[in-house]
Amino acid sequence: MAIAVASTLVFFGALAFLVTRSPGWDRFKAYFFDWSLYRESFPEIAEAFLINVKIFLIAEAVVLVTALGLAVLRSLPGPVFVPVRALAIVYTDLFRGVPTILVILMLGVGMPALQLEGVPDSEIFWATVSLVLVYTAYVSEVYRAGIESVHPSQDAAARSLGLSRFQSLRHVVLPQAVRRVIPPLLNDFIGLQKDTALVSVLGVVEVLNQAGINEAADFNGTHYLVAATLFVAITIPLARFTDWLIARDRRRRQAGGVPT
Amino acid sequence: MSTSALAIEGLHKSFGKLEVLRGIDLELAEHEVVCLIGASGSGKSTLLRCINLLEPIDAGRIVLHGDDITAARVNVDRVRSGIGIVFQAFNLFPHMSVLENVTLGPRKALRLGKAEATGRATELLGRFGLADKRDEYPDRLSGGQQQRVAIVRALAMRPWLLLLDEVTSALDPELVAEVLEVVRELATEGMTMLIATHEMSFARDVAHRVCFLDAGVILEQGAPDQIFEAPREPRTQQFLQRIVDAGRL
Structure with a gap:
């Protein structure tokens, strides 16, 4: 413990010394670490960040369901479902292959331009749709890995009780699959949250654009630091929450029965 | 009109080029207990899995209480809900408590209400000395307890027929007896x-x-005393001799 503390102090001390001794340090410090500006800028940028929060909350809720659906479609066995599986594969290949920013640009600019009756023309709407499309492809692969990690004997046991294919999936296979993929699922969700900044290419004044506007006004990068802090601030609680979920599940299964 | 509980006629099953079952004929009367013995790979497990329709068969018929369950358009889920199977590796659902393991089939396949399924499960768990385990998760139980839960899970469906697939093979020797005791009790009932x-x-x-199953056929069958004391087939004699030599009989 003492060694750990000492080595940590020495390491970061040396790092801080080197960085602050660099020739451009004073200018760097003035550009990124203006604390009074930080406090002043925070409320405005945090308000813009609410747009990002809205986008990722909606997108995550939708992706949880659509990705599961896609993974299940791709796991359907037998020759009858070949076209379904093929479609699912094409979808995944396509939306994992195209850069997210391109999907956002194409849908966000293209769909409103169609001026179709009943088709929303909000950039935020289409940006959210784009993120859903892309992340459905990623997350469905995570789910699929989970589904395939559940041993076939579990399905056999469920089917031998007379459960239908769907009931076995719903009550036996998926609950185990989802528990196993919670960490990588969270990984993708953090990625999605960060990718809401890509919506800025459509001109929506969300967190990144707001920080950029502020930066352009007084040529100070502290506004970007505010944006960065906000992203980190929402990621950390999510990570700890997931750790807690996993630990709780493990406790329940191994350290004694807690009736629910 | 057949009175047998189960009748298997000319059952064939291959996995790729490997012919595992090569014409099985077998009948079980109501309340009859039949043991399948034979070396590993002789087809015992495959036969059980075929009867439960977990494996599609290549040829032959399986008739359960007069109904051909291998015919086309049979509702396999309904057939399976009437046949219990207990596996060597227990295959309990690790994310469910003992009670949930036992009530899942009755609730979802038989569509019983929660209270009725729980009542049925509690009664069975109590009968087999597992009453205090109902809220535990499988990982917390010994192998013998897990296998008893698996048997209870099958019984909760009130099956016509129970298939046991080497239910003690995965158990430590000292846990075998408690499971066999349960099976013995079921036989008595x-x-x-x-x-x-x-x-x-x-x-x-x-x-x-x-x-006695050998290379995918029932080579010899009879009363236990006849098979174990005076086996007629040389292959049966050989198999039993090996068991005796291993000190297992």
């Missing part, structure tokens, strides 16, 4: 059972009839 087993003294004790 008149449960129709088809049991694949390596426990020869148990087979001799509990079975009304013993079938």
Whole structure:
């Protein structure tokens, strides 16, 4: 413990010394670490960040369901479902292959331009749709890995009780699959949250654009630091929450029965 | 009009080029207990899995209480809900408590209400000394307890027929007895059972009839005393001799 503390102090001390001794340090410090500006800028940028929060909350809720659906479609066995599986594969290949920013640009600019009756023309709407499309492809692969990690004997046991294919999936296979993929699922969700900044290419004044506007006004990068802090601030609680979920599940299964 | 609980006629099953079952004919009367013995790979497990329709068969017929369950357009889920199977590796659902494991089938496949399914499960768990385990998760139980839960899970469906697939093979020796005791009790109560087993003294004790499976056919069958004391087929004699030599009979 003492060694750990000492080595940590020495390491970061040396790092801080080197960085602050660099020739451009004073200018760097003035550009990124203006604390009074930080406090002043925070409320405005945090308000813009609410747009990002809205986008990722909606997108995550939708992706949880659509990705599961896609993974299940791709796991359907037998020759009858070949076209379904093929479609699912094409979808995944396509939306994992195209850069997210391109999907956002194409849908966000293209769909409103169609001026179709009943088709929303909000950039935020289409940006959210784009993120859903892309992340459905990623997350469905995570789910699929989970589904395939559940041993076939579990399905056999469920089917031998007379459960239908769907009931076995719903009550036996998926609950185990989802528990196993919670960490990588969270990984993708953090990625999605960060990718809401890509919506800025459509001109929506969300967190990144707001920080950029502020930066352009007084040529100070502290506004970007505010944006960065906000992203980190929402990621950390999510990570700890997931750790807690996993630990709780493990406790329940191994350290004694807690009736629910 | 057939009175047999189960009738298998000319059952063939291959996995790719490997022919595992090469024409099985077998009948079980109501309340009869039949043990399948034979070397590993002789087809015992495959036969049980075919009866439960977990494996599609290549040729032949399986008739359960007069209904051909291998015919086209049979509702396999309904057939399976009437046949219990207990696996060597227990295959309990690790994310569910004991009670949830036992009530899942009755609730989802038989569509019983929660109260009725719980009542049925509690009664069975109590009967087999598992009442205090109902809220535990499988990982917390010993192998013997897990296998008893698996048997209870099958019984909760009130099956016509119970298939046991080497239910003690994955257990530590000192846990075998508690599971065999349960099976013995079921036999006394008149449960129709088809049991694949390596426990020869148990087979001799509990079975009304013993079938010796060799290379995918039933080579010899008869009363336990006849099979174990005076096997007619040289292959049966050989197999039993090896068991005796290993000190297992």
